[in-house]
Amino acid sequence: MSVLADTAGLDVVGYAAAVRRSLVGLSQDQVDDLTDGLEADLADALADERHVAHGRELVEQFGAPEAYAAELRAAAGLPAAGDARARRPLDPVRRSREVGTRVLGRLRAQAWWPPAEAFLVSLRPVWWVFRAWLVLQLATAWVLGDRRMSWLPNAFAEWVVLGGLVVLSVQWGRGVWFQSRSTRWLPVLANVVVVLALLPVLATMSHRSSQVEDVYRAWAAGAFNGGVQTVYQDKPVDGVVVDGIQVSNLFVYDAQGDPLQDVQIYDDRGLPVRTTFDDGYDQFWFPGSTEPWSFVPAADVGGQARWNVYPLRGAPTSQFEYDGGSPALQVGTSAGTPPWPFAKAPALVGRGTVPADPAEGTVSASGDQTAGATPTPSGTTGPTAGPTAAPTP
Amino acid sequence: MDTTQLLKGVLDLAVLAVVADEDGYGYDVVRRLRSAGIEEVGDASVYGTLRRLYSSGALTSYVVPSDEGPHRKYYGINAQGRAMLEAQRKDWQEFAGTMARLLGTETVR
Incomplete structure (x- = not known):
């Protein structure tokens, strides 16, 4: 397969997903109905030699996903998005996706955005590895308690688990695994959980680290020596x-x-x-x-x-x-x-x-050490100040 | 006049005609329409039309599994579709004749 086909394959998946997202106001069944086989058809269109689209960018050829979706639903006789909204309230997931799409659309209109987006997109694998690490931290916190969380895995078994999670995460990110509808919910749920848990996990671990440092510093200063503190001064x-x-x-x-x-x-x-x-x-x-x-x-x-x-x-x-x-x-x-x-x-x-x-x-040094070498005239031989009396038998 | 405007009215007819000729899946129908000379139609419109015709009962659909690639959803015409096709064919020919007379040109067959 040519390189073009490979990258085009991923683009098709993304484009198709964008089309699905743009079909707001429709039930999942209707969306599936309309877009079943969409990826295959898009891929066919791109690959077709006779077709003008050969070698062209997806968006260039088909227009924005939103427009494609609008054309699709109009041709299918379904009401446009505006009508649907009046009749049925959007669920929060769709609504947030809509907002995201709108923001992205506006950003893409800016001249400086495309290189930034390309850069961020190329960082996606870093996120894949990082979310696997986060899942490991969450699992550790849940199973072993949050005291056992550490920046790097401690035991070999933990490394193995981390490796497995990284493989799962990367394969999902690449669009290879978890594609069928029955298993798709798992990584999506995991992704949501991980994004929500990002800040708490980092905060907890950073707090733990600083706690450990405090204890170490106190020990070094002698706080655990039964109260005696060694103060070192310059x-x-x-x-x-x-x-x-x-x-x-x-x-x-x-x-x-x-x-x-x-x-x-x-x-x-x-x-x-x-x-x-x-x-x-x-x-x-x-x-x-x-x-x-x-x-x-x-x-x-x-x-x-x-x-x-x-x-x-x-x-x-x-x-x-x-x-x-x-x-x-x-x-x-x-x-x-x-x-x-x-x-x-x-x-x-x-x-x-x-x-x-x-x-x-x-x-x-000399002389005074032995009692009796030099008699003391004052007569006091000990702490008691009284005169010495010779005992009479 | 932009042919897309003309097309909106007769896309159903064109799609029915293509599917009546031979069963086809989404992009297959698009390809055949284009090779017949309808360059302007958008893929999404064709897919949506296929969907609508299927929902209205003019087309049947079945899935053909494939070893090489993804499964394909094929559309075929049924009796109701053929009836619709005939009716629309008559309407079109009448309309084309009327327009030809109006414009003073020969009818294009």
Whole structure:
């Protein structure tokens, strides 16, 4: 068969279908009556060598399907479409088809439409494959539940089913299978269902995908580790962080547990250890405080403000005034130490006798480890502060 | 005058004559009409006419199955059709004679 005959064959089917659709207002029986054998007759007309139509386009030869249909029904003595509409209401399928035909007719009148239509028509096989995939998704959702829907088939059996559906879809699209009247309803129904289900299926699967991503992200962030979340930051926090919380002040006690004031703290590189970086502008709350405090720096010999002198002194923020932009205590008030967490810390064992000597390098490594090497003059050996009493037998 | 206008009145007669000559299916009748010289008639008109004549009882129809291609619906003439054909043939000849006299030309046989 020539190439012309093959493409003409498909065109004939489409033309005949268009003619049938244009026969509005008639019962299905009447339409079948009029158009029975239409495809064969059209094909004959195209193929006939003696006939002028040989090699010409269908529409060129026979006119628009609507006109053909009108001529057919007029010659058959049936009333024209206008009369029928007055008598009998159109069923919604016919009416929507009519609208589609009208829109298509108007579009075809535009100059830019034919190439666009040719392009879309050439994409038809993509739709055939896609609708097979949609049927698979619907079947999966129905049989296995919509949690099992995935973008690509998981199991080999699913691939086989998808392949079979693609074959069915393509063969119907090509007009090879499902042509007899008894089986025609099946693919048409499937097509309608698939078109209606297109958006819901895509929406559900996209939603599932984003849900999966959310869960994965939460897991990666440690949400499933029993509440402990590992926070990764690009820059380390400057300041003093204890138990995950940045602290605002440091309270220093000596070996005996007595509080120390005005202790300057430096780190192993000799940099001052700071807890605040606000230059006195910020407010800080302590546990048990009724109002927030702000801190003031200490001044060193060179006139520099020093913030690594602990415990930081300050006053309730209400006692500050902002003169010239910088915070300053009001006249008559002075900076005090914020409340200590406790009045006395537990005393240490084996420490606090030898003053620290920076030149010595390792200060505490030698000697003080073993109890009894250097007796502690203060006499307290443990947390209890009472005098030691020798037990008398 | 456009012959399609003339044709509308006598298409029934032409189709009956063709089918009376020999049974035929849709396109077969079209082909024979054209080869007889009626080029202007549209396929749809012929098919519709065949349909109408069948519905009115002037033609019979039967399906001939085919191995090579699709089945064909053949039309044949019956007694009522032959009677209709005769009556219309007489009408036509009278009409053609009248027109010939009116126009002052010879009757075309």
